[in-house]
Amino acid sequence: MVSFRARTPSLTFLSSLALTMSVATRGAAQDCQCDHTIPLGQDGATGADLGVQPGDVVCVEAGERPFLTIDDFTGTESAPITIINCGGQVRIANSDRGYGIRINGSSFFHLTGTGDPEIRFGFDVSASRTGPDYAGSGVPVGSLSTDYELDHLEIHHTGFAGFVLKTESRCDGSANLGNFVQ
Incomplete structure (x- = not known):
């Protein structure tokens, strides 16, 4: 027995x-069909550092991270860059920065949380900072970023706004009407 x-x-x-x-x-x-991956231990990437080309798929590894910065990803109208969660949900939470996911100087890109068909929102973002100097926004997109799509993101518990989609004026006039349209 x-x-x-x-x-x-x-x-x-x-x-x-x-x-x-x-x-x-x-x-x-x-299989997320990744051309490039932003691993869990890396909180940001530039297009040049990753070698991103128009039409590439950039995967963001699932898991928890304090923030994510995306800078200078330049696709084309016929070949936009896709930035997608891979391996599950990407959870971003912080209380000390002005953003959860910040995208600057990028054009013709698609940030999508559709990397896992079992998860409705592939990116879960909070940026709860409040304060006298600035408050957190879930996803600010700026610095001359243009021609983009954002979908399947859940933004919550922000100190200011879920999305801030704008470019500030510049002294050189590069962001003025006639020179730039977001």
């Missing part, structure tokens, strides 16, 4: 094996 104590390791092993197979199957089943 086998005692209960002897069975426990076997049940534990089988449970662990089933969980491992489930996780491995889910990871293997999700």
